[in-house]
Amino acid sequence: MSRTVIHLPAVALRGMTILPGMVAHFDISRDRSIHAIEEAMVGDQKIFLITQQDASVEEPARDDLYQIGVIAEVKQVIKMPNEIVRVLVEGLERGELASFLSQEKYLMAEVILFDEKTAEEEELMPEAKEAMLRCIRETVLKYQKANGHMSKEFLRQVEEQQDVGTLMQQVAYNLPLYYTQKQKILEAVDLTSQYETLMAILLNEVEVISLKNEFQAKVKERVDKNQKEYLLREQMKLIREELGEDNTQSDAEHFLEEVKKLKADKTVKERIKKEIERFKNIASSSSESAVSRGYIETLLELPWNKASKDNKDLANAEKILDEDHYGLEKVKERMLEFLAVRNLTHKGESPIICLVGPPGTGKTSIARSVAKALNKKYVRICLGGVRDEAEIRGHRKTYVGAMPGRIINGLKSAGVKNPLMLLDEIDKVSSDYKGDTSSALLEVLDNEQNSYFRDHYVELPVDLSEVLFIATANSVQTIPRPLLDRMELIEVSSYTENEKAHIAKEHLIAKQIEKNGLKESELTFQNGAIEQLIRSYTREAGVRNLERKIGEICRKAAREIYEGKKKKVTISTKNLEHYLGKEKYTFDKKNEKDEVGIVRGLAWTSVGGDTLEIEVNVMPGKGEFKLTGQLGDVMKESAQAGISYIRSVSEQYQIPDDFFTRHDIHIHIPEGAVPKDGPSAGVTMATAMLSAITGKKVRADVAMTGEITLRGRVLPIGGLKEKTLAAKNAGIRTVCVPGKNEKDIEELSAEIKKDLEIVYADTIEDILKIAFVKE
CATH class of the missing domain: 1.20.58 (Methane Monooxygenase Hydroxylase; Chain G, domain 1)
Known part of the structure; x- marks a missing residue:
């Protein structure tokens, strides 16, 4: 390759390269570059253009420039404002920079030419x-x-x-x-x-x-899709507005906002979002829209992970329970134990408690007090007469008018997942062709299962493990055994007269005075009047009727005060009849004298205890055995067992062998129109029959209870507190009870056992020794 060297003025270009055959223009402002152009114009208009490696260098040296440049011919030079010169050139051929001959006024380069035709x-x-x-x-x-x-x-x-x-x-x-x-x-x-x-x-x-282009296509596709969706939404919105259905979209957006605020697991939120997307595509005029809306609203209202903070102050809980209720020591003690365990373990698992007792004894109200003491939300669900399983588990969404069950509705109304839920009258649920309601409650009341309780309507597992369930029942006899097994039974027994008096003084009177618009100074009750009111105007285990009678007195007193007849009313034993009328109840008092064939037994009723006087007559006849007084099958069998026992020991009591074939025995229990049944009158009937047959008198101040066997053994019975109270009210001094019931008697308060002689009998002989008058 032959080489030729020439000398040319040079211009360093910034950010630009000119090729041979290329016509281009560029602006220059550096003095040396302008002088180089002027020098080229004076000569043959040839100039050497070479590019800077770094465009930011103001005064480039040899090392700042590329090796190869182009020899160009200057075609035009134009002076621009701000001392800028615009130069139009045409590239002629390549040239290699050998060196700079001068760098003062302008760059004079030594350029080596290439022979293009190699x-x-x-x-x-x-x-x-x-x-x-x-x-x-x-x-x-x-x-x-x-x-x-x-x-x-x-x-x-x-x-x-x-x-x-x-x-x-x-x-x-x-x-x-x-x-x-x-x-x-x-x-x-x-x-x-x-x-x-x-x-x-x-x-x-x-x-x-x-x-x-590929990236741009993807971006454009995405943008176009978003734009398309936006346009479609706007069109749909306009169509809905024209049809008067514009609220559906706004409701869906509102639901999505609520989902963001909802305290729930990811699974629950995803399910709700899926349902909202489905709701968007349903016309609001459709019946399915209302179903979907109701379902979404139900899911959003449930307290999935929202809980209230319990009050852990044991002293405060005890104070509230004592203030709200007199007595009920076992219930209070159990609630305080539960709270103590909760504080120690820091676990949310709650026991399932069932309060069993007669009506009006405060079962429902103590549940409300427990909620107040623990600072829990209180929800009451009445189960009396519920016979449809869907009432508990909810209906499936496919049915018209479907709704969640009572448990889920209770959680919704509470607003938290750990309320106190009272299942009232759980012994009165029933079953029919729609399902077994009590079986549906098994999952609800099982600590091992209720962490994932599934309501048919909600279709998502709901955690009930932190709910404190308290159930109430009047009797456990009608509660199915599997359901009863899942609950901890606490007996709420009848109140004594003294307890009723305390409850009336501390709670009921003040409550009714306030309820009837009176002041405490305007109405007062003497102690004797309260005792007479309890004894003569109410007969119940609880205090519900007592409160009604107090309310009746308050209403009549309020009228007298409002009419100006009196400024202040004092209720005493003398004027109690004026406000409530004649006495309604009198206790059957013990007989004045000892008699043959008449024995006082003790019975349990739904309104407390009572005494039953059993009469037996023996008369000449053909050996017939009669039972009257509306007796049930159990009492009839007890009478049969009693007469069989007496016949087996007839020799011991010198009863002739043909006595039972020549005499009729008639047992009667007044009142004849009242049905009676139960397993605790066996010893009473046996004692009365033996007294009538032998002619031995029975002590009038002795009452007894217990079941008898063919061999004369005395079996244990229940309801001893109520029976003992009934004996005390009747003036009985001695009460015979089965020996195996001794532990139940020990649990009774000293107030009940005061002035009573309790005799424990293992056989009928033990009772006869006490009951028969010693001659």
Whole structure:
């Protein structure tokens, strides 16, 4: 390769490379560059243009410039404002910078010229040049297909151009390449190097543009999809507004906002969101829309993970329970134990307690007090007469009018997942063809299962393990055994007269005075009046009727005070009849004298204890055995067992062998119109029959209770507290009870046992020794 050296003024270009055959303009402002242009215009208008490696350098040195530049001819020079000169040049040929001869006023460069027609080019075969032409054309077409911004004129030139070198120059300066890429082309001196460099740049650009177009297509698709959805939503909104259904979308958006605020697990939220999406696509006029809306609202109202903070103050709980209730020591003690365990373990698992006792004994009200003491939300669910399983488990959503069960509704009304839930009258649930209600309660009242209670309507597991369930019942006899097994029984027994008096003084009177608009100073009760009111106007185990009678007195007193007849009313034993009328109840007092064939037994009723006087007559006859007084099957069998026992020991009591064939025995229990049944009158009937047969008198101040066997053994019975109270009220001094009931008697308060002699009997002989009058 032959080389020629020439001297030319030079200009350093920033961010720009000019190729041979390329016409371009650029602006210059540096003094040395302007002086170099002026020097070129004075001479043959030739100038050497070389590109800076770093465009930010103001005064470039030799090392700051590329090695290869272009010799150009200055076509036009225009002075612009702010001392800027715009120069139009045409690239002529490549040149290599050898050195700078001067750098003071302007750059004077020593430039080595290249012989463009190299030996290598001359040796290239026509076939090789044709291959190069075709490859360049194909690549340019690919570039045009990818880019799409090339003029038809340029594409025509590419197709018509037959010289490889000229074609590469046209492609190089017509494509929007970065100056560093053009510099690489400029530095490729021979034809083959120029071809390889240009093709590499073109193919890389095609790849980059293809990837860019692919990304842009994806972004455009996403944007178009969003835009399409937006337009469709706006159209749907407009259609709904025209149809008067524009509230559905706003409701769905409101539901989604509520889901964000909801304290619940991810599974629950996903289920609600899925239901909301379904709700969006249902016309609001459709009946299905109302079903879906109700379901979503129910799920949003449930307290999935929302809980209240319990009051852990044991002293405060004890104070509240004592203030609200007199007596009920076992119940209070159990509640305080539960609270102590909760404080020690820090666990939310709650016991399931069942309060069993007669009506009016405070079972429901003590549950309310427990909720107050623990600072829990209180929910009461009455189960009396519920016979549909769906009342507990809810209806399936497929049914018209479906709704969740009472348990889920109770949680909704409480607003927290750990309320106190009172299941009132659990012994009165019933069953029919719609399902067994008590069986549906098994899952609710099982600590092992109720962590994942599934309501048919909700269809999602609801955690009931932190709910404190308290059930109430009047009797455990009608509660199915599997359900009873899941509850801890606490007996709420009848109140004594003294306890009723305390309850009336401390709670009921003040409550009724306030309820009837009176002041405490306007109405007072004397102690004797309260005792007479309890004894003569109410007969119950609890205090419900007592409260009603106090309320009746308050109403009449309120009328007298309002009419100005009195300013203050005092209730005493003398004027109690004026406010309540004649006495309604009198206790059957013990007989005045000892008699043959008359024995007083003790009975349990739903309103407390009572005494039953059993009468037996023996008369000549044919051995008939009569029972009257509306007796049940159990009492009839007890009488049969008693007479069989007496016949087995007839010799011991000198009863003739033919006595039972020549005499009729008649047992009667007044009152005849009142049905009676139970297993505790066996010893009483046996004693009365033996007294009538032998003619021995029975003590009038003795009462007894217990079941008898054929061999004369006395079996234990229940309801001893009520029975003992009834004996005391009747003036009985001695009470005979089965020996195995001794532990029950020990649990009675000293107030009940005061002035009573309790005799424990294992056989009927033990009772007869006490009951028969000693001659």
